[in-house]
Amino acid sequence: MSTVSSDQTQSLASVVVVDYGLGNLRSVTRGLERAGADVEITDDPAAFEAADGVVLPGVGAFREGVENADPLREDLLAVADSGTPLFGICLGMQMLLTTSEEGDNDGESAVQGLDLVPGTNVRFADGQKVPHMGWNELEVEREHPLVEGIDGNYAYFVHSYYAVPDDEHATVATTDYEREFPSIVANEEGNVFGTQFHPEKSGETGLQILRNFVEICTQR
Amino acid sequence: MALTKRIIPCIDVDLDEDGNPAVYTGVNFEDLKYTGDPVEMAKAYNESGADEFVFLDITASAEGRETMLDVVERVADEVFIPLTVGGGIRTTDDIKETLRAGADKVSITTGALERPELVNEGAKAFGSQCIVISVDARRRFDEEGEHYVEVDGESCWFECTKKGGREGTGIDVLEWAAEAESRGAGELFVNSIDKDGTKDGYDLPLTEAVCETVDTPVIASSGCGGPEDMYDVFTEAGADAGLAASIFHFDEHSIEETKEYLDEQGVPVRL
Numbered sequence: 001m002s003t004v005s006s007d008q009t010q011s012l013a014s015v016v017v018v019d020y021g022l023g024n025l026r027s028v029t030r031g032l033e034r035a036g037a038d039v040e041i042t043d044d045p046a047a048f049e050a051a052d053g054v055v056l057p058g059v060g061a062f063r064e065g066v067e068n069a070d071p072l073r074e075d076l077l078a079v080a081d082s083g084t085p086l087f088g089i090c091l092g093m094q095m096l097l098t099t100s101e102e103g104d105n106d107g108e109s110a111v112q113g114l115d116l117v118p119g120t121n122v123r124f125a126d127g128q129k130v131p132h133m134g135w136n137e138l139e140v141e142r143e144h145p146l147v148e149g150i151d152g153n154y155a156y157f158v159h160s161y162y163a164v165p166d167d168e169h170a171t172v173a174t175t176d177y178e179r180e181f182p183s184i185v186a187n188e189e190g191n192v193f194g195t196q197f198h199p200e201k202s203g204e205t206g207l208q209i210l211r212n213f214v215e216i217c218t219q220r
Numbered sequence: 221m222a223l224t225k226r227i228i229p230c231i232d233v234d235l236d237e238d239g240n241p242a243v244y245t246g247v248n249f250e251d252l253k254y255t256g257d258p259v260e261m262a263k264a265y266n267e268s269g270a271d272e273f274v275f276l277d278i279t280a281s282a283e284g285r286e287t288m289l290d291v292v293e294r295v296a297d298e299v300f301i302p303l304t305v306g307g308g309i310r311t312t313d314d315i316k317e318t319l320r321a322g323a324d325k326v327s328i329t330t331g332a333l334e335r336p337e338l339v340n341e342g343a344k345a346f347g348s349q350c351i352v353i354s355v356d357a358r359r360r361f362d363e364e365g366e367h368y369v370e371v372d373g374e375s376c377w378f379e380c381t382k383k384g385g386r387e388g389t390g391i392d393v394l395e396w397a398a399e400a401e402s403r404g405a406g407e408l409f410v411n412s413i414d415k416d417g418t419k420d421g422y423d424l425p426l427t428e429a430v431c432e433t434v435d436t437p438v439i440a441s442s443g444c445g446g447p448e449d450m451y452d453v454f455t456e457a458g459a460d461a462g463l464a465a466s467i468f469h470f471d472e473h474s475i476e477e478t479k480e481y482l483d484e485q486g487v488p489v490r491l
Contacts, residue, residue: 129437132223133460134224135224177222201324203301207300
């Protein structure tokens with residue numbers, strides 16, 4: 001048998017993809033495997049602890065995401081606290097922030113994100129075509145091992161809200177969609193980070209980011 | 221830079237005489253000829269700079285569907301760009317199965333025309349971003365339409381058809397586009413029965429009329445004969461993405477060449 005489905009002969013890091021009932025876990029798993037990770041899809045907190053890195057995937061609405069992931073809230077905070085890399089993708093990234101305009105409507109009480117990157121998710125302006133869907137450029141604003149070799153490359157986005165961290169330094173890369181918005185954020189310690197776009201759908205650029213993530217995981 | 225215009229290759233997949241999946245390319249939704257293996261083609265397009273990939277299942281049988289979900293899985297494993305799968309989707313279970321097989325979006329034509337609630341149900345359960353409503357539009361030069369557009373000096377309206385144009389519905393494409401959007405469609409995929417396979421350009425009046433009617437992204441399809449046609453549909457009609465099949469399958473034009481041309485003309489593309 002040839003190993004056509006994987007560029008790597010042995011895995012570099014064990015990565016857990018958090019299964020909280022949302023999202024296309026198959027493609028993010030394939031992308032991580034292609035980047036050299038040994039991937040387990042699970043909602044078992046014991047596996048989070050043992051992993052070299054944890055990925056919080058997600059598509060859909062903020063409220064639904066937060067509510068689905070709520071039973072795992074303390075476990076995810078423990079991952080971040082232990083210094084293990086925690087990587088949020090799309091909605092998973094938005095959930096790293098404190099709150100969202102999306103969760104706070106129609107008289108329902110606001111839902112709290114993980115608050116690992118303090119800030120709020122806001123909606124694109126009225127009159128703009130939403131969702132922001134398609135390929136757009138990444139402008140790296142500061143150093144972080146996740147963005148090694150990707151400045152000026154394109155990534156695939158699908159979203160109607162974007163992150164606004166309280167601390168400007170939390171922004172690692174920005175993208176321009178009639179306004180400049182943060183497309184990659186990270187916490188101060190550097191082990192919690194997220195991309196608004198889908199690296200698993202962003203071709204070679206996305207695979208580079210996933211390889212960078214696997215590299216971060218191996219260096220723990 | 222800003223959001224780029226997307227170049228999307230599309231494959232029509234059917235089963236061959238031995239029951240194996242195969243890609244076919246046709247003219248005016250007819251005269252299909254064998255073009256290649258779907259998984260190999262997907263792999264090649266993934267590496268060629270395509271921005272997305274569309275897989276249309278043109279089998280009509282139930283056993284065909286089972287086989288196709290397996291092919292979708294194999295395609296999804298090779299493609300690290302967004303994958304849209306269409307053909308025969310009529311229920312939320314069909315949507316779920318297709319997404320589970322690895323599709324990022326589903327394209328729905330007849331299933332939504334016959335039961336428009338499917339759009340609401342799909343958008344609510346899986347998010348608008350994965351619900352693409354596809355129309356097979358046909359020009360009609362009679363008095364039965366609602367919205368008329370000037371085409372070559374004549375006034376026509378666009379009718380939604382079923383079965384690849386073989387069956388009319390009497391539904392005006394522009395009415396349906398607005399309704400599909402209000403029900404939660406995240407993208408509109410606009411095919412033209414009149415232009416399909418002709419390679420003499422997209423149906424610009426049709427595409428422009430749909431773009432003016434909705435705020436969701438519009439993917440223009442049918443009639444692309446080369447990079448110049450892509451340019452026209454982006455700049456004159458306002459499409460967000462251009463889809464093509466035969467020009468890419470038969471290597472008449474590469475995706476790279478198409479994008480370089482568009483870039484030179486000042487159209488934002490991902491190079």
